[in-house]
Amino acid sequence: MLDRSVKRELAAIVGSEYVLDDTEARLTHSYDATPMYQAMPDGVIFPGNAEEVRAAMKVLSRHRIPVVGRGSGSNLSAGTVPVEGGVVMVLTRMNHLLEIDEENLTATFQPGLITKSLHEAVEARNLFYPPDPGSMVISTLGGNIAECAGGLRGLKYGTTKDYVIGLEAVLPSGDTLRTGGKLTKDVAGYDLTKLLVGSEGTLAIITEATVKLLPYPESKQVMIAYYPDMYDAARSVSRIIASRIIPSTLEFMDNATIRVVENFARIGLPTEMEAILLIEQDGPASIVERDVERMAAICREEKAADVIVADSTERGEELMAARRSALSALARLRPTTILEDATVPRSQIAPMVEQINRIADKYRLDICTFGHAGDGNLHPTCMTDARDREEIERVEQAFNEIFAAALDLGGTITGEHGVGLAKAPYLEWKVGKTGIEVMKGIKRAFDPDNLMNPGKLFAKETRRRVVVDSCAQLNTTQQT
């Protein structure tokens, strides 16, 4: 619970209905979309504008109270779990789309705007904001920026960081930082815009953002290829790219995922196949048609059992929706679903899937793998049960090995979910001691008192992923 005088100070800023510290409010903000992580905040605040964020930050800083910025909490790295207590600052009231500038091809908005709302608003003007994280129907753009959200279109269009060109952010001191602008080019000092994107709320609270937009693609076409052999699917991916075609989406599903998705969506996927590639190309109609023909030919040459080009936009959307349903479909199977995002160079997809399968067998676990093959961004997903400690120990060991395998293949521990709490023990594996030290120094430059989302990114201990302790902590915290 919040100290009474702190609560009064905060209420004077945002109004008493927007500062909560009852058990219900604290409990509903004690977890996010990441399974098995939970910790109770002392209170929750819902500022209504940037001025309120600034004033509240000054109060919280003065009292040395940690601040966890949060949108919809749809992240998958326990990035918004308030492990060191303090205040969860929910930015969903600040959800205005401030401007779509058709001359400069930019959109400016507050952090609480829902990703899908921005998509709809810009698409209504024949413009395009490509980042499309799986959670886009509920996720906020502030959350997308904090996590550098990816999605299905990363191969051709990049991720959130490739679109954010201007930010307004509030530092723990309450000072406002303005970076970039409606500018294609800006090299005035260090690129603080790109640094804030993906900083996971550990540096500042973002209060406004400007993103660049593209013209909406003139047309789209979806195709799907079924493979009895995973290596043929992987080889198709490599050959498509090597033939200088960059499709807008190039998704992969392994056999386990195919079976689950088909059982869920009933759209006629062949459940005996080892792998599916789901490919979308966009652009001018004649070029899309040409690219799809070429890609279909490559898939057939690489021994796809069948290649089907969607004969209508509706069928294309149905197939893409099936892919997007993979997580929901998998989540139905067992009580706990752990979705990871080990990422490798595109050329290493087949070896990586093979490693994942080997590791799953070794630890007797159900791991389905799907993901963005064009990006090398795979989502090995484990269906398990958080209450079964013995099994969870094996899950943990398996993911340890999966991350190590990804790094051995030139990859990274996280392609699009972020480090948060879940990956913190592994960050040093990727960036080294030197990287950790530099990052800690950057953190100090913004947040000398370590108040911004403390406990994230930097683990007290590298390597062991202490999921069991995290559950124990939940119990302890709830009892206090």
Next chain:
Amino acid sequence: MLDRSVKRELAAIVGSEYVLDDTEARLTHSYDATPMYQAMPDGVIFPGNAEEVRAAMKVLSRHRIPVVGRGSGSNLSAGTVPVEGGVVMVLTRMNHLLEIDEENLTATFQPGLITKSLHEAVEARNLFYPPDPGSMVISTLGGNIAECAGGLRGLKYGTTKDYVIGLEAVLPSGDTLRTGGKLTKDVAGYDLTKLLVGSEGTLAIITEATVKLLPYPESKQVMIAYYPDMYDAARSVSRIIASRIIPSTLEFMDNATIRVVENFARIGLPTEMEAILLIEQDGPASIVERDVERMAAICREEKAADVIVADSTERGEELMAARRSALSALARLRPTTILEDATVPRSQIAPMVEQINRIADKYRLDICTFGHAGDGNLHPTCMTDARDREEIERVEQAFNEIFAAALDLGGTITGEHGVGLAKAPYLEWKVGKTGIEVMKGIKRAFDPDNLMNPGKLFAKETRRRVVVDSCAQLNTTQQT
């Protein structure tokens, strides 16, 4: 001159022929492509590989000797002038193209590789590295990365930072930092890759880089439009973008530039016109043709006196070469040419050019303006004479006002040249006191003893650009 024991230590690492401190070596590394800035280093070192960089950095750090990393010195912000003495570390020996990976569409190289060499090597494989700074025939990629070089293709393709996805860098401590990799997606901690791009040698020495490549465009077409009225040209730019066409290049030249370029290149530009737009589109032939037709129609509707579509690749290249020759052409006119890069949102090009012309009149100066209209990245270029102190005072005041005008229009003090020494007094205008403080903190995280390219980015005094003092410093330094 270098201390004898330091020189011995460095010679033991790189070989005595690669550590120089004679007057000639020091003098030739006392300046770069920026007029009116010069300062003598104590010595010059040419490491041959990353290991030598590491070892040399350790020695220099131990002795608290400043280090200025340098490629060809083609920057335009006095970024490689060793204002605080120390050692200039020239990386031109480390010029190997290490790999072109056709499966992952990446290139990996050492920092001393010439930009144009990379272009040629990847284009031979039908691949494309878009950043094309004006100096690309002589500039090194390490320099491009340090400055975040732009070029003519920024509108459609972005700048250097949009392509660098992995770096190896040596910190002043001699420790090696490895960031990113052959990865389209990587969110493992703060994005140190993008932070190092454009950090102007103030954080670390880059010893290896990986960039992403694109398929080479299937075809290109160039068109040119002549305008009796600048506002009609600016309106054409806005209407082209608003009609959802993103050309690969969209260049602007004002009347003063047209006259000088025509006088230099003799390609038949109409010298009585107020403005020229030079436009290139690339992509599949049918789409290029369609886009060029549409853009030509827009230009005609917006009262272009003439619109000419280049009837051959050669004619197109000739026109683009003429634009690229603008700086050389202008440089012939008077002893000193100051090329600036005030940048505004694309929609503000006409007001910005009008401001520049007003300011040039006010201070009785010759300022030609050309640049990347699609980016809002203008190059107001002043022909002057560094020896005429009274005139140089006026030049300085005029650029003060030009930067202020750019900021008033939502722009920035530098779009692609960097801050270096030349723009340091203006950085606070763009990023504010808060931005400066955060950037200084970042600098400390990498370089606690302020040894990496000291004196750059952060000015002792904001606002006044002391070019005259800089000349005085040169004289003093040379006498010592």
